[in-house]
Amino acid sequence: MQIFLDTADLDAITARLPGGLVDGITTNPSLIAQSGADIFERVKAICEAVDGPISAEVVATDLDGMLAEGRKLRALADNVVVKLPLTRDGLTACRTFAEEGTPTNVTLCFSANQALMAAKAGATFVSPFVGRVEDMGGDGIGLLRDIRTIFDEYGYETEILAASLRSPDHVQSAALAGCDAATIPPKVFDQMIKHPLTDSGLEAFLADWSKTGRGGLV
Ligand code: G3P
Numbered sequence: 766m767q768i769f770l771d772t773a774d775l776d777a778i779t780a781r782l783p784g785g786l787v788d789g790i791t792t793n794p795s796l797i798a799q800s801g802a803d804i805f806e807r808v809k810a811i812c813e814a815v816d817g818p819i820s821a822e823v824v825a826t827d828l829d830g831m832l833a834e835g836r837k838l839r840a841l842a843d844n845v846v847v848k849l850p851l852t853r854d855g856l857t858a859c860r861t862f863a864e865e866g867t868p869t870n871v872t873l874c875f876s877a878n879q880a881l882m883a884a885k886a887g888a889t890f891v892s893p894f895v896g897r898v899e900d901m902g903g904d905g906i907g908l909l910r911d912i913r914t915i916f917d918e919y920g921y922e923t924e925i926l927a928a929s930l931r932s933p934d935h936v937q938s939a940a941l942a943g944c945d946a947a948t949i950p951p952k953v954f955d956q957m958i959k960h961p962l963t964d965s966g967l968e969a970f971l972a973d974w975s976k977t978g979r980g981g982l983v
Contacts, residue, residue: 767946768936769818770954771928773800773807777951779814789817791870791892791928791948793848794824805841812842820870820890822848823858831858839867846870846889851879856886863887870926875903877911884921890946894929895939905929909942917943933957 767788770778773796781787790811797804808821819842823834831854835847847862848870849855859869863886870890871883875898883891893912895905912925926946927939933956939947949957 766940766944767817767924768954769820769926769946769948771796771930771948771950773797773802773811774951775800775802775807775810775814778811781951781954782815786954787815787817788946789819789844789846790815791820791848791926793822793872797822805837808838808845809841812844815844817844818846818868818870818890819844820846820848820872822872823850826850826852826854828854828857831855832861835862835867835869848872848892851883851891856882859883859886859888863889872928875908877908877915880912880923880925881915881921884916884919884923888923890924890926892926892928892948895927895935896929896931898929906935906938906942909939909944913943 768786769789769791770787771791773792778790800807812819821838823831825831825834831849839845839847846868849858851871851873859871862869868889870892871888872892874880874891874893880891893908898905898908909927924945926948927944928948930936930947930949933953936947936949936957
């Protein structure tokens with residue numbers, strides 16, 4: 766399963782690259798605005814730092830605007846994935862980009878029908894928003910399962926990129942639902958690695974070792 770960081774914070778990204786656990790980055794207009802950076806400079810810098818798909822989102826809402834912005838973003842680097850909203854014009858832009866060989870991430874997906882339409886439009890990734898579905902009292906993980914079933918049933922190759930994931934449990938459920946990728950905030954990335962029993966177990970091992978009076982092994 767691919768793990769993407771959902772952030773435009775370059776320091777937060779570079780701090781998590783050693784170990785090779787980060788497969789790509791997703792950004793959105795809110796995250797770019799929060800970073801305070803120029804979108805083109807920041808996306809280019811992220812693309813240089815990370816070897817993997819980097820989703821950069823358009824802000825236009827009309828077809829021509831989305832095509833123009835998407836092409837400008839795509840020209841920044843070979844690993845740019847053009848992120849488009851799941852609207853009628855967004856899907857039309859997605860189809861055009863698919864025909865041009867430009868990878869896309871269709872975002873703001875809240876239903877299996879929307880995901881089906883994104884797949885039919887030739888999306889590379891579709892991003893169902895688990896946390897926001899749950900915010901409305903819905904079944905975000907059930908949504909992932911439904912999309913997986915439909916894509917498998919009809920052989921769609923569009924990758925399911927679980928988004929709006931807010932806890933390690935969310936990521937585990939997305940993995941069990943058969944998602945191809947999960948995008949997570951840096952904090953959740955860190956939480957996935959930590960476990961209190963790992964910490965206390967290591968502490969006990971080292972305490973026992975120190976009683977031998979021996980130091981490190983080299
Ligand atoms: O990937 C989409 C994500 O940025 C949305 O997360 O927590 O704002 O719903 P959230």
